[in-house]
Amino acid sequence: MLPLSPSPGWEGRFGDAARLVEQFRAGRVLLAGDAAHIHPPVGAIGVNAAIDDAVNLGWKLALVARGQAPDTLLDTYHDERHAAGERLLRNTRTQAVLAQANGDDDRLAPIRDLLSELAESADTAGPLAEAITGVGTRYPASGDPGHPWAGRMVPDIPLGQDGEDSPTAVLTRTAGGVLLLNGAADSQALSAAARPWADRVTTAHTHAHTVERAHAILVRPDGHAAWIGAPSTPVDAAAEELRETLARWFRRPGPTP
Numbered sequence: 001m002l003p004l005s006p007s008p009g010w011e012g013r014f015g016d017a018a019r020l021v022e023q024f025r026a027g028r029v030l031l032a033g034d035a036a037h038i039h040p041p042v043g044a045i046g047v048n049a050a051i052d053d054a055v056n057l058g059w060k061l062a063l064v065a066r067g068q069a070p071d072t073l074l075d076t077y078h079d080e081r082h083a084a085g086e087r088l089l090r091n092t093r094t095q096a097v098l099a100q101a102n103g104d105d106d107r108l109a110p111i112r113d114l115l116s117e118l119a120e121s122a123d124t125a126g127p128l129a130e131a132i133t134g135v136g137t138r139y140p141a142s143g144d145p146g147h148p149w150a151g152r153m154v155p156d157i158p159l160g161q162d163g164e165d166s167p168t169a170v171l172t173r174t175a176g177g178v179l180l181l182n183g184a185a186d187s188q189a190l191s192a193a194a195r196p197w198a199d200r201v202t203t204a205h206t207h208a209h210t211v212e213r214a215h216a217i218l219v220r221p222d223g224h225a226a227w228i229g230a231p232s233t234p235v236d237a238a239a240e241e242l243r244e245t246l247a248r249w250f251r252r253p254g255p256t257p
């Protein structure tokens, strides 16, 4: 063991505790970050997880405070982030076990080898990295559940005539939702269906090839896809799906109760 420095430049204390609160919300008390979950520091994603909590909660709080969403919207914060917390603990505990420096016990070596192989394979490296970093987190979404972006953070695809804009830029500017349309035949009907929510949801156009297998995507203010309009869904049914999803997240338009 190295002798302790009499004047260390940095001091820290941590263990391998892994705990998750039962409830992220109790009335007006909301927990986020390390207050809601602690885990071994392996993987270095505590800050990511804390920011994901805060971003999931922030837009919901703002809508509820402005009367643009019902109070029950805050319950979805618990539902979504508690599930994410369970995955966070599972992943960090797995890494902590595998990182155990115990030269005498090589029972974990086969698992380490297997995971190393998966991490090097083009097919599995991406999903593994997304699981470990939390980037692959999916929240419940409506529309086409088989679409690869359903419930996930939407990639920063180019928007507008010249592709000069992106969903992140629009979300950051407006702090509202974004309805992405790809110019398919039902774009006008979907745009009209979303018009009553125009103060909360911006409509943006993107080139057809950038939104594959979807005619339209409703992006929540935290960047996750809330609804995927499948090309096979008839236009009236797609418009109704969209209206229901908009009402779920942004309340039906009308006087604030």
Ligand SMILES: Cc1cc2nc3c(=O)[nH]c(=O)nc-3n(C[C@H](O)[C@H](O)[C@H](O)COP(=O)(O)OP(=O)(O)OC[C@H]3O[C@@H](n4cnc5c(N)ncnc54)[C@H](O)[C@@H]3O)c2cc1C
Pocket (backbone or CB within 6 Å): 012, 013, 014, 032, 033, 034, 035, 041, 043, 044, 045, 046, 047, 048, 050
């Ligand atoms: C050794 C170690 C290494 C780590 N490395 C990484 C890494 O590389 N990458 C990474 O993403 N994460 C890392 N983490 C995890 C990361 O530090 C935490 O997950 C993250 O800081 C949690 O953020 P937070 O805002 O929830 O809590 P905190 O960062 O703990 O912030 C809480 C703040 O509240 C303040 N506070 C507490 N009580 C009160 C009070 N009563 N009144 C007012 N203020 C109060 C505290 O002083 C603190 O500033 C590491 C953790 C450890 C222990």
